[in-house]
Amino acid sequence: MRHPCSAGLLIRRAASCQLLRRELSGLATTRNVGIIAHIDAGKTTTTERMLLLAGMTRSAGGVDTGDTVMDFMEQERERGITIQAAATRFDWTAAAAATRFGICLIDTPGHVDFTIEVERTTRVLDGAVLIVDAVAGAQAQTETVWRQARSHGVPAVAFINKMDREGARFDAALASLRQRLNIMPLAVQLPLTTAEGIVGGAVDLIEMEALVYRPSEAKQGGRAQRGAALTLMHGEETVDLQSVGPGAICAAVGLRHTRTGDTLVVRPAAEWAEIALQPVLRVPTPVFFTAVEVGSAVQQPALDAALEALCLEDPSLVVRLDPTTGQQLLGGMGELHLEVVAERIRREHKLELYTGPMQGTAPDALRKACAEALPAAAEQAAPVLLEPLMAVELRAPEKHVGAVLRELTGKRRGDVLELISPAECGQSADERHVVHAEVPLSALVGYANALRSLTQGEVALTMEFSRYRPSTDHDG
16 A cells, blocks of 8 residues: 555656646747857847847847947947847747747857856857858957857857948858868858849748848837846846746846856756756956055945955956055956956946056965065075966967967067967868967067957967966066
8 A cells, every 4th residue: 555645745746747847848949049259240239130120129229329238338338349248038939830939148248358258158058149240251259259159069050240341252251160160161041132242132042032131110119046036137127027937048136145157956856956057167267467446445345345246247357465565456357358347346336446557466375475585585595586477379370370470489578389280280271370389478468459450350369377487578
């Protein structure tokens, strides 16, 4: 005879199965899609058009006019770039399947300084749209975001943007994807152009039909851990929610002990935890530091609170105290990264903030030990100043290799460790050379921008801390 508790257990299991089936049915019609690309490829503009077509806005915002939904931060609108990943949601009916899908859309930054935003976004995506400029083709940052998407197994479809610009070439953009990403892209549409070269539509190679573009009026209408408030994000606007289903993207307000990259599990059972657990977010080591201070001691607690909030939001930021000078140091991924954070403190937290010059610094323990040991050591031996070296990897086409090497070994005081040709990598002759070098961190200030100007943005740059060596910078 079955024990009475067994019957209760079976009922609870049956109820759980019904709940799971309901949740999975919602999951089947939910898609998390990210927009990824190099800077100025038109990610935000494309996102604005998607929101317009979905009926979420009455008119498409523009980056130049500063009225976009997704780039809502004051600095984003002033600089004309995306700084933070922004999310929204809309419904879309797939004509072929007559199924209504809920699309959770995330617009990501294209600048290399904000690569952590792309990294944490790709971890939750079902798919990505890779935007490619029809004039410039795939760029260095295109390779970076592509590698990030592939590392998380995210499938992607490429969208060739800016086909209305002078110099736009669909075939060349497609070829750049093949050369840059070492893939074989398959076109599902071909542009229809007039005798004047104006794009007037596209040929759908899957449905084998022509799509002719016609001007139309802007669509009217629109839609609107326990203790946390759930909100649906639409750029900077929010809608309060009572609950969310599987696959949805939302914001949770009030999670005091949660950091970016944490996984929240609503069911305590071990099997649910195993299913829901996300890989640990890989946070790159800060590259540059700057001293930060406020105008008066009265503002120091407010500065500490602001820095704590920003570090919680952006794990690639680091705050530490210089034991030698007593200065508060803010570390980040690049000069622009730190400039944006400093400006956010001034504007959002209303603080009178002062920053020092960009610098690379030794670990606290090493600096403290040096400070304590220097007086005694100076009496016995000549002191040696150590400088941090960065392991630099560059991926450059043949035409830029010479200029890149001259810049590295000259002005940047770098040592080239390895130069790998495409043939050595088993690639075709039109692929990229890989340069591995060690470069003093102090010589890399401004290097990303200089490299972009030197090579027209065609060289991909990555770097991370390598080791210390006696300083060779005799100019100070």
